[in-house]
Amino acid sequence: MEPLRLTGAKRAGPSRRALLLGAASMALLAGAPALALSDTRSTEVLGTWYKLLLELIRHTATYSPPVASRAFAYLGVAVFEAVASGDPALRSLAGQVNGLTAGPVRENAAYDEACVLHGALVHALNAHFGNTGPTGQRAMAAMTERLGAVAGAGVAPDVMARSLGFGTAISEHILKWSATDGGAVIENMGFPYEYTLGAQPSSWAPTSTVAVQQRPLLPNWGNNRAFTLPADDPCGLPLPTAYSEEPTSAFYAEAMEVYEVSKTLTDEQKSIARFWSDDPMLSPTPPGHWISIALQIFERDAVPLALRAETMALLGMAIADGFIACWRSKFEVDLLRPITYIRRLIDKKWEPLLNTPPFPEFPSGHSTQSGAAAGVLAALYGTNFAFTDATHEDDGIAPRDFASFQAAAEEAAISRLFGGIHFRPGIEMGLVQGACVAGHVLKVNTRA
């Protein structure tokens, strides 16, 4: 991937969150130059492992978007805890997020921070992607060796061994915590062996000829333990527009909007739909798209290690909680997709631009998680933080420029209308839900 092209102003003033984060991130936001030398090995370790992580997400069959979001969250927390364990300015997430207890404690001895981080990531990636194919296994083995050399350059053997072991212990602690959240075991690529479809005209119905997709993806995902959502505010949504097949009804009008937009799509609208399509197995998924945005910003702005760790933890949890909240709503509402309604009542041969995902419509998952991601990133980097997103450049999809994270989230959301896979209320309410999720995530205090 080529270096990012800078576009416009990087920022327009610090955010409230940046003020809260303190001097380190403020230095970044003021345009502080270089990383501390001691951080350079760590940032290379972090960035390269995450580059591989995006590939593993794309190429591991169980990693549908909800499952991907979970991995990003736990890996982000593991990264943060590893970095925080050696940085007195950071505060552990133990006791702040649901179910996480205090982790291992360092001995009174020397540690190398890059090796701690490498140890944590080696363990975490192998734990989460033990099921990936032979190519992914080969890549992880190569990366373990390659980045081990980077992390351990100039480090005394005993310090390296102690540090790798401590990083591993942190990841083991996180992994043990993750095992009880309800999302650890994925069978049949997430499609239940048994499921009774809803019997209402409004109920979701299968939309593809793929056999496993005759049942919806991960119908119980909304029951998973969230990272930050409290039991009394799981970011639920009001019901969408009442289902009706009457041509004069509001619901019919919403379907007609999807249909008519599909008939008049501009090249720009097609580009937007495809840019945010983020299909599993063919991209790093919608969660990975936002992780990729963060990684690009890290490189462009030489973001300090502590803020990188905070970003991966908070962004990961925001996306994961977004999917949990969204999936709960999806299966409570159980609404059919536009393709089902339009072919039933408007045009039997209608084809949307994008493939329709195999689960209920309301709300839009990409909208929810993009709203959550944008909320967290805006708090960390600024509300008018401009960036260029080249996530899909390797796939031949041109980069796009955004004036803010919120602008990107709104484009991701409306892309689902252009793609013909969501009604407008699912898009708009998804963004609302995402903002709610971000609010909970941002209550976590990452600074000591």
Place this chain on the structure above:
Amino acid sequence: MRKFLAALLALAPMVAAAQDPAVPIFTEQSAASGLTTAYLGDWQYMVGGGAAVFDCDADGRLDVFLAGGEGPAGLYRNRSEAGGDLRFEPVAGMNLTAVAGGYPLDVDSDGVTDLMVLRVGENHLMRGLGDCQFENANSQWGFDGGDAWSTAFSATWEPGATWPTLAVGNYVNRFEEAFPWGSCTDNWLHRPNAEGTGFAAPLPLTPSFCALSILFSDWNGSGIRDLRVSNDREYYKGGTEQMWHVAPGAEPRLYIEKEGWKRLRIWGMGIASRDLDADGFTELYLTAMADNKLQVLNKPAEGAPLLPQYSDQAFKRGATAHRPYTGGDLRPSTAWHAQFEDVNNDGLADLFVVKGNVAKMPDFAADDPNNLMLQRPDGSFFEAGALAGVASMKVGRGGALADFNNDGWLDMLVTNRWEAPQVWRNDGTGVDARWIAVDLQQAGSNRNAIGAVVELRTDPPQRREVTVGGGHAGGQLGPLHFGIDAAEAADVRVIWPDGTVGVWAEVRAGETAVLAN
């Protein structure tokens, strides 16, 4: 619930309803067959493992070439007696390693079948010398074998050409360790040289997206064989299934969206082809992981142009073969070689799919039986693998349905990763279902009439295009088998590769007819 479902699945295929097709009984004869070549190796041999089936000693029996991966490839002479046990004996002299697959064809039109050998490394065009002896003809024919991870092959004779045009599909850059994704290497098109003595330098078919099966086919009845490419989405970026215009004298050119080509992105692994309904257009079966496609060309409205657009009828016709049908392993399947042939001689092409985990991927079935789906008169398919006795749980890759013992019933060969191949003798259905075979011969070049179409006036009518390519890393060259059910004979005609329409000729049941152009 899962255990209950598994129990149901284990029992379900043991019962055939009255309306289901007659099931042939296969007897496994692997141990005594003499075939021992396992497909060996680690990462670079997770794909491939094909079998080539052809008569290399002109004794009227189909011999076998087996890819060996890191081990030696195997060439076996068929010693089976008519109607007898399946017996093969190794032929010395090939001494090839790093072989992923093989396809037979008569490259130089000398009447002796040659062999295209796909390798991890330089590909070899092996010139047939007769009596199952071969020599490497890369230099003699100007064939550049390259240096890639070659995984797919197809051949055609372009109109007017005296030498074939060869297409080679290549896979990932095998030297990329940490980030191999997106490193698909170019496929190649080897066209004849201007002198008519062999091949010109290969043309790269850019972009290439990690092909695992390719096939020249006259998909629209135009007389031009375009190149269909099935790609493994695991490794490409920005890729899709592809089809290339391969028009005589013109640079190869991709079909694009404006021509009606639609993006399809699958773990493409194998292609089977047959005009299942004899409507003039070939259906395709595309194998993959967890889902397989039965592509049927969409018929245009009256007056509208015919576009390269297909609908997937696998789900509708019971041919998804997406998970094991017996044995209790409910995880998704991994499908490789596929082939349409009529194994019960009822006049309907059946579907054979070889299954096997990539390696030990825990999200996919470990006990993944090969499929034998018998076609019903209504076009749907009935899974008969367990009833027929061919539900092997080994890690399959390549395969072939072929009449190894010349009894009119197609036998089965399956290659396996890390283990010896398996072979089953087809003992028939117990029903008096009959067959004919057709051996096409042309004078001059393209001796085996690759690109011809054979039509049968049976009920229902039959039609098949003669191709070299598709499958998974292996193909066949030999008489074409047709079941004719209870008929005593069938009228057959050939539309030859140059478009010449032959006359209808009666072929008696149980006969192999040589039809010449």
